[in-house]
Structures are given as C-alpha cells and as structure tokens.
Amino acid sequence: MIPSQSTKIIYLGDGTTTSFPFNFKYSAGDDVKVAIYEVATDTTTVLERDYFVDTNANIVKYPGYPPGEEPALSDQPEPLPSGYKLVIYRETPxxxxxxxxxxxxxxxxxxxxxxxxxxxxxxxxxxxxxxxxxxxxxxxxxxxxDELKENTAQAISSASAAAISENNAGNSATAAYNSAVDAADSKDRAEDILADIEAAAETVGGVATVYDPNKQYEKANQVMVENGDTYRCIEPSFGEYPPTSGKWVLTATGKKDTFERDEDDDLVPCRFAQASDLWSIDNDEDICPRHIA
Missing domain, CATH: 1.20.5 (Single alpha-helices involved in coiled-coils or other helix-helix interfaces)
Structure with a gap:
C-alpha cells in the first residue's frame, strides 16, 4: 500500500542544517537520490558523493557518510548555503x-x-x-x-540588432576609411600648394632674369622675355617659350611707354625702358620703328 503520491521533498539551504528527513515510500535505499539545485542559475547537480541515506530513520545527511567512512573535515563540503536547495527524490527502476x-x-x-x-x-x-x-x-x-519562447524571441531580436549594429559599424568603418583617404589627398594637395607658395615667396619680388632657352627652370623661377613681360614657372621647363607654354604663367606686362620726356621736354629712352611692340633703340641709340630696328 502506497497512500502518498509524493516522490520528492525539497529543503532550502541555511548554511547550518545537515540532516533532512523524508517520508515517501521506496523499494530500496539505492532508489533514494539527492540533488542540489542552484536558484540563481536554475541548474541541478545530481550528487554522486558526500551524502548518506539513513534507511532506518529515513533521513538524508548532507554532508554525510556511512559510519566509520567520514573523510577529514577539510575534504568535506560546507553545509548547504542559502540560495541552494537540497532535493531528495525517488527514482525506482x-x-x-x-x-x-x-x-x-x-x-x-x-x-x-x-x-x-x-x-x-x-x-x-x-x-x-x-x-x-x-x-x-x-x-x-x-x-x-513560455520562458523558452520569450528567451528565443529575445535572442532573435538581439541577433538582429547585433547584425544591424555590425552593418552600421562596417559602414562607419568604410566612411572612416574614405574620410582618411580624402584627408590624405587633401593633405598632399595642401603640401603641394604650400610648397608653391614657399617657392614663390623666395622669388616673387626679386629681379626676374632674362629668359634663356638653354637653361633649366624650376617651379617659381621668374623670367622676362624681350617685350618686357615677366613669367613664373609652374612646372619644370627646358626650352619651352613662356608666352606659348603651359608651364609658365604671366605675372606682369612690360612697359609699353619705352620713351619718356626729359627736363627739357625732349623724347628720350625711359630710365628702365624695355623693348616696345612698335619702337626700339638701334645701334646708334636712335629711336626707330621696331620692324626695321
């Protein structure tokens, strides 16, 4: 006769209790099993040692051992602490x-x-x-x-959010890379412009030399051609005529007034006169039309 339907009993740990009685029926002492349940993690560990079932008194001792087989106290677990449950249950073959x-x-x-x-x-x-x-x-x-369904839904949502975040992170990384490339290009352009400015600063305002078609010119060099116009070199040049070459830019136009009046109101060459499109000085230092000079 087995009047009770109970097949297990549960005790809460308190850190001091070591004896736990039970009252359900069982066929053999080996059918009485003991497990520890951890509340925080919802996990159960079935014990294989460190407990003893007293079939005379129907008591489980934890920690417990058959009489005369107790190990040293240092080898025994502590009494079941709070936050854990001791589960005594029947498992009949x-x-x-x-x-x-x-x-x-x-x-x-x-x-x-x-x-x-x-x-x-x-x-x-x-x-x-x-x-x-x-x-x-x-x-x-x-x-x-219900808990499994909720956890699954949360896991799917989290995975989706993680995928979106990863995609956004990838886009951000690409944007950052492109920005870095643009910044590097801008830096290179800025350095080139600065080099031009520094080179020009060394020559602009100085005296332009007469253009020599047999001379190598570098960026920012200045020359003057026969009509008095001055040009600045913007690319290394050798033999390229400034007025017709894309490696030179016009910086100043020569004087068209090659001649001026002196104190007696006579027409004389300008002090800093340059060749005119119409007039020049011949070998006798006379004024004459340029086409027959």
Whole structure:
C-alpha cells in the first residue's frame, strides 16, 4: 500500500542544517537520490558523493557518510548555503522481477503487475523526449515553455540588432576609411600648394632674369622675355617659350611707354625702358620703328 503520491521533498539551504528527513515510500535505499539545485542559475547537480541515506530513520545527511567512512573535515563540503536547495527524490527502476508461479489465479495477477510496468516503461520513454523543469525549480512546465519562447524571441531580436549594429559599424568603418583617404589627398594637395607658395615667396619680388632657352627652370623661377613681360614657372621647363607654354604663367606686362620726356621736354629712352611692340633703340641709340630696328 502506497497512500502518498509524493516522490520528492525539497529543503532550502541555511548554511547550518545537515540532516533532512523524508517520508515517501521506496523499494530500496539505492532508489533514494539527492540533488542540489542552484536558484540563481536554475541548474541541478545530481550528487554522486558526500551524502548518506539513513534507511532506518529515513533521513538524508548532507554532508554525510556511512559510519566509520567520514573523510577529514577539510575534504568535506560546507553545509548547504542559502540560495541552494537540497532535493531528495525517488527514482525506482521500472522493472518487475517477482514470479508468482503458475497456479491460478497467480498468473493472472502477475499479468496485471507486468502490464503496469509495461505502461510505466512507455511513459518513461515519452518523458525522455519532453521538456522537464529542473529538480527543485518552482516553474511549471507551461511557465518553462513560455520562458523558452520569450528567451528565443529575445535572442532573435538581439541577433538582429547585433547584425544591424555590425552593418552600421562596417559602414562607419568604410566612411572612416574614405574620410582618411580624402584627408590624405587633401593633405598632399595642401603640401603641394604650400610648397608653391614657399617657392614663390623666395622669388616673387626679386629681379626676374632674362629668359634663356638653354637653361633649366624650376617651379617659381621668374623670367622676362624681350617685350618686357615677366613669367613664373609652374612646372619644370627646358626650352619651352613662356608666352606659348603651359608651364609658365604671366605675372606682369612690360612697359609699353619705352620713351619718356626729359627736363627739357625732349623724347628720350625711359630710365628702365624695355623693348616696345612698335619702337626700339638701334645701334646708334636712335629711336626707330621696331620692324626695321
């Protein structure tokens, strides 16, 4: 006769208690199992050692050992602390080993018991494929399923958010790379412009030399051609005539007034006169038209 349906009992750890009684029926002492449930992580650890089932008093001792087999205190675990539960439960092998013989009605009775065992074995197989809450957990199976669904939805949402973040991070990295390339290009352009300015600063305002077609000119060099116009070199040049070359830029136009009046109001060459488009000085230092000079 087994009047109670209880198959387990649970105790909360308090850091001091080491004896835990139980009152459910069992076939053999080995059928009484002990596990520790951690509330914070919802995990159960089935004990293989450090507990003792007293079948005379129906008490589980944890930590506990058969009389005379106690290890040193340093090798024993501490009493179960708070935040943990001690679960004492029954796990009976689903077998039927009693043979009632062949006399009537014993064979009929034995078939009844055998059928119950067959059903129990089938149920055990089904349970092996089912969701089961941890021993010691306060969750119901329905709550466990709902929790799993919620966790799955959160995991999918988090994965989606992570993918979006990763994509945004990739875009940001690409943008940062492009910005770095643009910045490097801008830096190079700025350095080139600065070099031009510095080179020009060394020559602009100085005296321009007469253009020599047999001379190598570098950037920012200044020359004057025969009509008095001055040019600045913007690219290294050798033999390129400034007025017709893209390697030179016009910086000043020569004087067109090659001649001026002196104190007596006579026409004389300008003090800093340059050749004019129309007039020049011949070998006798006379003023004459340029085309016959």
């Amino acid at each position: 689903i077998t039927q080993e009693v043979d009632l013989g062949r006399k009537y009605p014993l064979s009929t009775l034995e078939k009844m018991v055998d059928k119950a065992i067959l059903i129990s074995q089938e149920l055990a197989e089904k349970l092996g494929r089912a969701f089961i809450v941890e021993k010691g957990s306060d969750l119901t199976p329905r709550e466990l399923v």
